[in-house]
Amino acid sequence: MKKYLVGLTGGIGSGKTTVANGFLTHGITLVDADIVAREVVEPGSPGLEQIRTHFGNSVINGDGTLNRGLLREIVFANPQHREWLNNLLHPMIRTRMLELVEKANSPYVILIAPLLFENGLDRLVNRTLVVDISPEKQIARTMARDKVSETQVNNIIASQMSREDRLAKADDIIDNNGDVAGIEDKVAELHSLYMTLSQSQ
Template identity: 40%
Template sequence: MARTLTIGLTGGIASGKSVVSSAFDQFGVEVIDADAVARDVVAPGTPGLDEIHAEFGADVFLADGQLDRRAMRRTIFADADARARLEAITHPRIRNSLAAARDQSDAPYCILVIPLLTKSQMRDLVDRVLVIDAPRSVQLERLQARDDIDDELAAQMIDAQDSRRARLALADDILINTGPRKDIADLAAAFHAGYLRLAHGELNELAPMHLPG
């Protein structure tokens, strides 16, 4: 049995990935989010959380034994070595979970939302890449408003991800998300129609699509 066509949805932090993936979800597309998987692999009682405790100590944990995400975020975005150590614990587990969920899908196509598609070396999990793009200035503004953080941490969080150039170089399709939020559903619908045709064998290849937002 042929594997389900798999679209990798990626983009910089605060580029609007969740808004776009929600639009696909509304169309009935199976959306598998790496961020949700990442939370599962470090849930209380998991080997992943135990490894984090052994590697980083109690300073990044709350009193109830759960991971203190705010403390961990500040630690890893200020220290590239710490970030690499965390990723060595989480990325293999995330990759395995995403691959398993993809292989269980019987939908015409599914979407894997993977923010660090390049750095995490998960490109081989997907057949095609849709990049949600926004200028750095837009990312900074959205990120500070969303997370209530200062300029320095927001910049560190953006810089820790794949560069905008690297993401765009990887893209088969690009959705530029700088317009009103209400337009996202229409833009996502255009991609959805193309992906369905590709999944159903009506097209052998889909011409690259670059849709402004």
């Protein structure tokens, strides 16, 4: 039977991890696109070797790991390089995520993907859940967490889908402007819904 899949997304600093961990306490398997994206470029992986061949040894650290900062600078400055990298990595990430989904033992699976809509991953899921937060809180949280400037945060926000478009595409929304207890209640409510939906598919 095909797994029932819920795509969890939200802008940077919106609280996706907090919400995802809420589902984890209900015994639900999480598949995180960011973790998979790091996996497919680990030392010795075909992904990393193709990146080395394309960009040269300068993007590989002394310990054999990928120099993410340098690669990010290169691809952000050059749309062709960015397209090449996306064409290489997105299929690898998608394949690996679907393998993990199939191995999951829970009745449904939460797929955590910051760029769920932007990368077309919403086509893989049965339902979408957006974690929403005010832009002011989003900026403040990200600056505190990642120790970055407001300008950097605004650049990241600008590269993501707008809040309005994201909310318009959502099947379900968790408002993260309040306290943690409110999130736990909403997660429990959605967990019941997803259990019902996964059993009736």
